[in-house]
Amino acid sequence: MKALVFIEIQGGEPKEDCLGLLDHLVARGFDVSALLCGSPVSAAAVAMVAGFAPVAVYVADIPERSAQHSQPHAALLETLCREQSFAMVAFATSLLITDIAATLAARLEAGLIWGLTDIALVNGAAQATRASHGDSMRTTTAWRSPVGIALFRPRCFMPGEPSGSVAEVPRVTVEAEIPSSSIDLTVIATEGAAVGSLGAAEIVVSAGRGIGKPENLHLVHDLSNALGGVAGVSLPLVDMGWAPRAMQVGQTGAVISPRLYIACGISGQIQHKLGIERSGLIVAINSDRNAPIMGFCDLGVVGDAVKIVPALTALVRQRA
């Protein structure tokens, strides 16, 4: 099956999970090509992609002002899909990709399935696996439209060692009319987006909405200090301005794998789960027994984090 993987570029380099997706589709027996868009795309980036042995690497120049906009990318992808008759377009999910994939689906009337964790060819047709029902079920799905759009979970696949012969992969420049977006977009750098200390910490204690108010945040700092760990927060607390971005644990913040993770008043929405699921032990303290996090922890404590956390901190300190 002829497939196209969109390689998103971040900081001048192809994103790792896009390369991982390319690598995975090649291994699964798809005839995979890759598309890189940039202003311009560097030869090093093309070589890096070619190393994963795609059938071809398509390269398109997209003006810098359009780099974060979905419309120009969707227009380009539509042209390429129609010209090259791809039966599958695969993406690794991100903020930009969500809009691009949806726009392309509407333009091509192509079925779109998201949240994918795997894909396979069964008798020449693609079948994809997604986690559904808050991750408690595994759903096998397929496409009925001439073009299928597959949206994989972020960081779903990481690339192996590049094995292809870079020189043998043809590089094709895409010529297409690229519309500019009517939206003005300015990127504001935020402090600490790289999140150094969280990523390396062996123990992380995080707070979510269940902590009640910003004044209670010291409770997780106290517990993490007592345990010799680092404190984090879930996305809503950053959005509400209770904590800096540098403290955010989750898909769009720090993706971590500490030896111990303690979630205090965090329900465990999918974007948070993706950030912590590779942790060693997970302890969840939440007042809702049915919260998603109770389905992917080792110890779930159904109760008020505001009461339990300080009592636990006192016990940990006594122990030392």
Place this chain on the structure above:
Amino acid sequence: MKIVVCIKIATGAAADGADAFLRAGRTLPSVLAPHDAHAVEAAIRAREQVGGAEIVAMAIGPSENLGGVRDAIAMGADRGVLLCDPALEGSDLLGTSHALAALLRREAADLYLYCSWSGDIDGSLLWAMTAERLGLPVLGRLRALTLDRNYLTGERQADRGDHMLKASLPCMIEVTETINKPRYVTIKGRQAARTRPLQLLSLGDIGLDANVVGATSAATCLIAITPTTSTREISIIDGDADAPQRILDFLAERKVFA
């Protein structure tokens, strides 16, 4: 100025929407879901910013959803519209976006507003698809919004840094649940809601061919659903007075302090 706020888009869902079943079951269909209340609140605050606008609350789904639309009116919307047609059952995102686009096109509003359930991206996908069909710019995942007479500005968290956005009207925006704290529905609001118009529409009313929606025209299909097994051995305990000690014992047993 006219603002359309979309709530409760529930079509019974095809293969790609298996999660929607869970969500529909999580809240009573007859009341406004928590994330929808944020969208209605955002619409009311936008109206306050420009000093007056008509707010239309729109929903798609079975007639039980009228309760949610009534709640939106009680919060402050001027009128409500529910698209209710058995032919929508089993639509996938493509089909649902056809119905939503046809529904929104009739209103020719200046601003279309929606708040997705934060647990998944299907709402963002549906909204962006619909925007493409209507030829409108779409601003997703806004955590702040300011409306002016001819344009709006918004702010969102991006993969790296934050995005400050500006677009001319008409425009479609998706807000996140952290954008505001919804006001409570008052008894006075409920009384006022009884006198405001509530319209029930079918596919025929919005001039949409039933062949582009529903399970038979869905571009995706479901092959199998199987339960997943957690790789963790999960223990759930009550958070009573003994809980801190039990957590400590658990950590000691798993050699956290070793």
